[in-house]
Amino acid sequence: MNPNRFLVTRTLLFGVLCAVAPLEAQHIAEEFDSLHFRSIGPATMSGRISDLAVYEANPAIYYAATAHSGLWKTTSGGALFEPLFQDEGLIALGDVAISQTDPDLVWVGAGESNNRQTTSWGGGVYKSTDGGQTFDHMGLKDSRHINRILIDPRNSEVVLVAATGPLFGSGGDRGVFKTTNGGESWTKVLEVDDDTGANALVRSSTNSNTLYASTYQRRRNACCMNGGGPGSGVWKSVDGGDNWSRVTGGGFPDGPLGRIEVDVYGRDDQVVYALVEGPRVGGNGPGVRDQDEDEEVENLTGLYRSQDGGATWTLMSNTNPRPMYFSQVRIDPVDPDRVYMGGVGLHLTIDGGETFATDAARLTHDDVHAIWINPENPDHVLIGNDGGLAVSWDASRTWSFLPNLPVGLFYHVNYDMERPFNVCGGMQDNYSWCGPSATRQNVGITNYDWYQVRGGDGFVAMPDLRNPRIVYAESQGGNMVRRDVVTGESKSIRPSATNVVNHVQGDRYRWHWDTPFIRSPHDPGVLIAAAQKVFRSSDRGDSWVAISPDLSSGADRDTIRTMGVLNSEVTIARNDGISNWPTLVSLAESPASAGVYYTGGDDGTVHVSRDGGASWQSVGDRLPDAPHMGWVSEVVPSSFSAGRVYVTIDNHLSNDYDPYVWVSEDFGMTFRSITDGLEGENIRTLTEDHRNGDVLYVGTETGIFLSLDRGENWRRLRANLPTVRVDEITLHQRDNAMIVATHGRALFILDHLEPIQEYVAATESDARLFSVPTALQFKMMDDKNEEFWGHQYFVGENPPAEAIMQYYLDDEVGELSLRIRDESGHLVRELFAPESRRKPGIRTMCWDQRVEPVLGGATGGFGGFGRGSGNADIEGVPTPPPAPGYLSRDICETEEDGPSGDAGPFVRPGSYHVKLVVEGEVVDSESMTIVMDSEVGLSGQERIAYDNVANDLHEVQRRGQQMYSILAQVHEEVTSAVDQMQDSEVLETLKADFDSFQEAWDEARVKFGVPRQQGGRRFGGGQANPENVFGQVSGLKDEVLAFWEPPSDALIARYYDAKPALEAAMEKAENVLGLARTMSARLAEAGISMTVPEGH
Secondary structure, three states: OOOOEEOOOOEEEOOHHHOOOHHHHOOEOHHHOOOOEEEEEOOOOOOOEEEEEEOOOOOOOEEEEEOOOOEEEEOOOOOOOEEEOOOOOOOOEEEEEEOOOOOOOEEEEEEOOOOOOOOOEEEEEEEEOOOOOOOEEEEOHHHOOEEEEEEOOOOOOOEEEEEOOOOOOOOOOOEEEEEOOOOOEEEEEEOOEOOEEEEEEEEOOOOOOOEEEEEEEOEEOOOOEEOOEOOOEEEEEOOOOOOEEEOOOOOOOOOOEOOEEEEEOOOOOOOEEEEEOOOEOOOOOOOEOOOOOOOOOOOOOEEEEEOOOOOOOEEEEOOOOOOOOOOOEEEOOOOOOOEEEOEEOOEEEOOOOOOOEOOOOOOOOOEEEEEEEOOOOOOOEEEEEOOEEEEEOOOOOOOEEOOOOOOOEEEEEEEOOOOOOEEEEEEOOOOEEEEEOOOOEOOOEEHHHOEEEEOOOOOOEEEEOOEEEEEEEEEHHHEEEEEEOOOOOEEEOOOOOOOEOOOOOOOOOOOOOOOOEEEOOOOOOOEEEEOOOEEEEOOOOOOEEEOOOOOOOOOOHHHOEEOOEEHHHOOOOOOOOOOOOOOEEEEEEOOOOOOOEEEEEOOOOEEEEOOOOOOOEEOHHHOOOOOOOOEEEEEEEOOOOOOOEEEEEEOHHHOOOOOEEEEEOOOOOOOEEOOOOOOOOOEEEEEEOOOOOOOEEEEEOOEEEEEOOOOOOOEEEOOOOOOOOEEEEEEEOOOOEEEEEEEOOOEEEEOOOHHHHOHHHHOOOOEEEOOOOOEEEOOOEOOOOHHHOOOOOOEEOOOOOOEEEEEEEOOOOOOEEEEEEEOOOOEEEEEEOOHHHHOOEEEEEEEOOEOOOEEOOOOOOOOOOOOOOOOOOEOOEOOOOOOOOOOOOOOOOOOOOOOOEEOOOEOOOEEEEEEEEEOOEEEEEEEEEEEEOOOOOOOHHHHHHHHHHHHHHHHHHHHHHHHHHHHHHHHHHHHHHHHHHHOOOOOHHHHHHHHHHHHHHHHHHHHHOOOEEEOOEEEOOOOOOOOOHHHHHHHHHHHHHHOOOOOOHHHHHHHHHHHHHHHHHHHHHHHHHHHHHHHHHHHHHOOOOOOOOOOO
């Protein structure tokens, strides 16, 4: 039997009926579903794209599969994208395939296959038959990583899948799988061994039965990587994938190989390229093959070309940039010598691989993973990289970046103390950035509101809480800087032999890729960082003191075996991305007790110091049932108890996806596990609530879980947050907001945590008002010209400008209101809840921070301007602009229409009291504070004077509005009486008296902008009429409210003129109403109706 040729007849039954639905099995905190996470972006740099699938009959329709962010669809060539596959649990994708006969048939393979140390995994293959709106799980759940899916162009029920298999362990679903019934069952048609899966899978365009595949043997763990072995190779099938033969000889390299990519020329399937990773030779870095002094070792890495369907091969060049992470080769559809390759820079050859341009997509992100070339127009090239998507229409000469994919991969997030506060964070291979949590712009938070503070792979970016101009930021390997974000000045502050005052000669500091770097919770001027030692600085990083010995295990990774090979003998991708091990990866100082420090290592070590670092105690071995040498993802000392500390381990790097969370109440002397409800989730981060010590949050591969009982029970915090990987959860201490660093969907903010923090206590009452957060009083504006931007943009979602008040109801109520009083007890506003805000659960009401409006809202004028006729409505033309953020929602908006009115002045910043009134009874109350926009220059006395004028005008307008409303009713009655008199025989004396009444009526109504009706024609009395004193008061109020500034002498003069003029007009109107009532009685005797309201 030929060992390189076989047919696997084993059929694996998966399909929809056996689909795994992890979210359904978990408990969800549904009571918090009414809360809203704001997606704030940015999309100024995007995130890693793993694959592209284009509908070639209409290339405006395509799908982008992302490494951590689900699936994104466009039907407009990238002008708009729709996020799909956002709630399936594990949403990391390795591949997407679209049927070229039915663009609504889409398959995705979950789990990225680019093998870096931060790679996320998936749960198998999924199919959609409705263009991605819904997906069914079709099996292969243990594959963890899928690299390629092929839909047979002759029969869409036939699908082939290249399952790379688990990256961090052996076994699982790995190899090439085939279904002939749309995924109801699968047959493994290509299998090598438990360490080898399938990578490439490509079909001939001229003969659909001819396919090529590559197999890939690799393993990664916390310390090491072995990126190859004898299982890696290239395979060929000539019967549609049922049988496979290994490509050997003919110039194709043998022996241990790494990752291999294959492509077939579209017009001649005899032309095949293979991009091969071989053992590293030359140099003295990791993964170098040993050789004798006189031995000449052949470099097997590079691009190979076959002209005869894989029978013989020629090495064209040794070019192959970091194949472990990239490994993409794509042949131009019409020119077999023009070949694109992924890598650090888009690689392009026009001579069949002999020479390469190594940056053919200059001015776009360097790290290219996905390449699509339009078969009908090869000048049209679409690439996906670590920074998102880019497109060229002139064969790579120029490129356009698509700025509307908010799929950034954040590791960390921090904040400053500005109002609104700014957030700063670091993104995978996309620098560190700062931007606003909210802006004044109606359109939202734009990409241009963000600014870069550090290059490289971004990690910690931490503003100095005393001075927002100063940001401490780091890139990979602990490269820390202090930067002035205004002047751009910066300097390196990483601990080194030159700035560590107690440096020991010969010490080499082992910095992790994501170096722990924090500020002291007791002094924001104290910085703390960790390599294998802990360092402390009290002078902004100019000097450091090592306050610990080496706290790692000191293990030698060269003695560790990966896939049976000693690390020292690995020759392919050895330790790729893991520059140092073992070292420290988590660090914290107790908020409850200064000088109490905890550390966690990538080797399972946990240490505590209770004396400022003078001595340290190892406590990692006290964690019950802890995995051997697990990755200690967090050490979190409590703010509420000096001895309490939480420890988490994320052990997926050992192919272990169970949760590990412990708590100690005695500084780590004893621990107990607290994971009930977290089954199936790995724990990346943990945060203790800063106001309620019973509330905990953890970030996992699929989102956020919370506990309301200090870890005894955990449930998913769902709301509108995708099931995206969460790397850090930061709570703003002053603003009580949760800032979420997602590794896939950029940043989210949950603005008001009070309903979570106070929920348990609230449920003890029938109705409860949560603590009312401090409100910032500022005005929104619109000066970005977004109405002319087109559709291709992203904006983050702003919070409402209103003050937010939230409450809990155990049951639906009939009447509910919020009464707001100032410090003197004066009622400034009462807000009445519509029906939707009187239902059970957590409800929100919003206050615009103004006094009661003038109901009716008239300004002393009738009529308006329309846009004219002739503008036909065509469905879908134009498409509305993109909504801000993700599933954006105005939490202040209700479906019910409240009474309209002319807005009153803002209340004065200060303290207020809010009472919750249910069925007429006050059931709860809370205080609240309003703070003023810091950009407004009014002094306290100036604000008082301003408010006096604004409120007086508002009250005068209110009384004028009451008279206006009566006169408007009389206007309709007078108009009717005129019409009736024209159609009736009326005594001349009555006509004369009515004309005399109309003269008096005209003099009164014109003062309020009420028109006269005569002969079917309206005329007179608009707001611009200088006789319209009511309109003048209303207009003057609008002018005063337009600016927070002391009213000018001219405005004050108008105020002193307008107010008595309106009072005189109201007195005259009262007299005219008396005449109207008398005239009404006389007209009634003649059979003419003119009803006049009673009183004023």
